[in-house]
Amino acid sequence: MPIKSALYTFNSMSTIIEFIKKINHEVKKSCANTRLFPSVMIAQAILESNAGKSKLAMLHNNYFGIKSTKMWAGNSVHYLTTEYQNGIAIKIKQPFRSYPSMKDGFADRVKFLQVNKRYTVHGVFTSISPEEQVLAFLKAGYATDPNYAIKLVALIRKYDLKQFDL
Template sequence: MGATAKQAQQFIDRAKSAVLNDPMPGLFASVAIAQAALESGYGLSGLSLKYQNYFGIKASSGWKGQTSVMKTDEYENGKKVTIKSGFRVYPSLQDSIADRNNFLKVNTRYTKGGVFAAKTPEDQAKALQSSGYATDPNYAAKIIAIINQYNLKETDQKVAVIIAEKAKKKV
């Protein structure tokens, strides 16, 4: 069972607020919000409800925080399979977003894959997919559809203003 329209909108609004609190240059807010919505089922997945992990970020051996083992769907050789995997645990949506941004920054495959060089949210979603963020062959298309459905590019414009104002204060 998926989210109702009201639940989906409430999650989108919550994610917008969280992203606007700590925007990261080089990453489109619209992509982060759509990605969180997609990965967490609009905040209704077990991983997001219990462990505040809204991006499906797995816990590698270098992760020093809490973890939880959960079932997840992956695509192997074009077929959807369910596996168990360890995931990172966070105290809040804000922490999940901050770690997602850091995760993309410190894993060079995303820089090499063009995530930070993308000029549009659509290009960034495609770069995330081609860099191996998710195994779903329709991952970028799903993110783009959510961006368009909820008019999330407006949030990108707000973030651009916030980042510009922060840059002025540093001068």
């Protein structure tokens, strides 16, 4: 039975802990020498992929909900997703990137952030703490959910994700 909180719904705490164990080494490799905090990336993967249980993650190795654009040369899939417009949640079908492996998905996520200048301009790569980086993502328009930053910080704290930043 799913566990519900004010911020998110997941199958169980043990599912999330197993997911963290599954991805933390690849996340740390992907974040090496980038100034990205692994704790933030892990929290984003938990939140965006429902701890790896979303179809987008399970079938397409897209743990961050990265959408396809005209500039994307790889494979794409279409899924219904929730977006927030003026604070109101709406469901729309969107194209998402599809990757052959988790490693490819994580590497492309880092590249996606590096080539989109809005993340540099808003301080994602100069943040001095995970909390500051979460706010920089919000300022850069990474997510439309008005509670996105609160949810990420809650996950970082609840699962002691800063241990992966060392």
